[in-house]
Amino acid sequence: MKWLIKASIVAALSLGVFGAAPAVADGFKNCTKIAKASWKPASEAEAAAKAAGYEVRKSKVEGSCYEVYGVKGGKLFELFYSPEDMSLKHTKAK
Amino acid sequence: MVEVWDLPLRIFHWALAASVLIAWFSANLLDTVHEIAGYTVIVLIAFRIVSGFTGTRYARFRSFVRPLPVVLRYLGQIACGRTGRYLGLNPAGGAMSVVFLVLLAVSTISGWMQITERFFGVDWVERLHTWSSNLVLILVVVHVLGVLLMCALQKENLVRAMITGRKRARDE
Numbered sequence: 001m002k003w004l005i006k007a008s009i010v011a012a013l014s015l016g017v018f019g020a021a022p023a024v025a026d027g028f029k030n031c032t033k034i035a036k037a038s039w040k041p042a043s044e045a046e047a048a049a050k051a052a053g054y055e056v057r058k059s060k061v062e063g064s065c066y067e068v069y070g071v072k073g074g075k076l077f078e079l080f081y082s083p084e085d086m087s088l089k090h091t092k093a094k
Numbered sequence: 095m096v097e098v099w100d101l102p103l104r105i106f107h108w109a110l111a112a113s114v115l116i117a118w119f120s121a122n123l124l125d126t127v128h129e130i131a132g133y134t135v136i137v138l139i140a141f142r143i144v145s146g147f148t149g150t151r152y153a154r155f156r157s158f159v160r161p162l163p164v165v166l167r168y169l170g171q172i173a174c175g176r177t178g179r180y181l182g183l184n185p186a187g188g189a190m191s192v193v194f195l196v197l198l199a200v201s202t203i204s205g206w207m208q209i210t211e212r213f214f215g216v217d218w219v220e221r222l223h224t225w226s227s228n229l230v231l232i233l234v235v236v237h238v239l240g241v242l243l244m245c246a247l248q249k250e251n252l253v254r255a256m257i258t259g260r261k262r263a264r265d266e
Binding site (some may be wrong): 057058069074076094 | 125211214215216217224
């Protein structure tokens with residue numbers, strides 16, 4: 001019986017930790033609510049990053065964002081652009 | 095009872111298990127945690143490789159690394175329930191250890207490369223990290239199932255042995 005109580009406490013703590021993780025996480029995913037068919041092309045996000053002075057390595061779709069991998073001043077960044085209006089929603093320094 | 099797994103090896107084993115799990119769950123979610131877990135794994139596997147050459151008897155590669163035909167034959171024997179009794183790693187466990195170390199090295203090094211300027215955003219590095227890390231996770235499942243199977247076939251608690259270090263002495 002005692003092991004069941006211990007196991008339940010561990011399970012509850014684990015759920016608590018993993019549940020809280022998104023609140024402190026940096027997995028950025030939400031940039032727009034419009035449908036994918038209406039999205040501007042990813043090349044425009046790369047162009048925006050380039051215009052802002054970044055060396056663009058690649059880009060990909062992350063949730064409802066375009067995530068651009070950029071290098072500036074020897075530092076590494078992940079840039080999150082909205083596919084709706086190409087506004088920069090979030091910058092993550094690596 | 096006889097001591098099979100020395101204390102540094104046991105600490106290494108459980109620290110590696112914890113680090114791999116932490117790295118797995120923090121991937122793409124908590125970057126700093128993920129990176130620290132990865133660096134920890136690099137240090138741990140470096141330690142294990144050194145102890146594979148200089149450690150106690152059952153920790154040394156020489157005592158458990160066997161040629162592939164021997165491993166395959168042993169797997170066939172397990173399928174017939176003939177496990178033999180190895181105090182240290184049996185040939186299957188030995189093969190798993192080697193594959194684990196190689197995959198962990200590929201995963202951690204490719205992950206580290208991803209945050210260097212030279213390899214940041216480079217596709218083949220990213221793919222290599224994803225593939226090797228997924229294979230590590232599959233191997234973890236195989237490892238756990240394999241240990242549980244051997245516990246049942248040999249009727250001994252191998253998990254407790256990796257905590258206390260001790261096993262029943264060799265059958266006479």
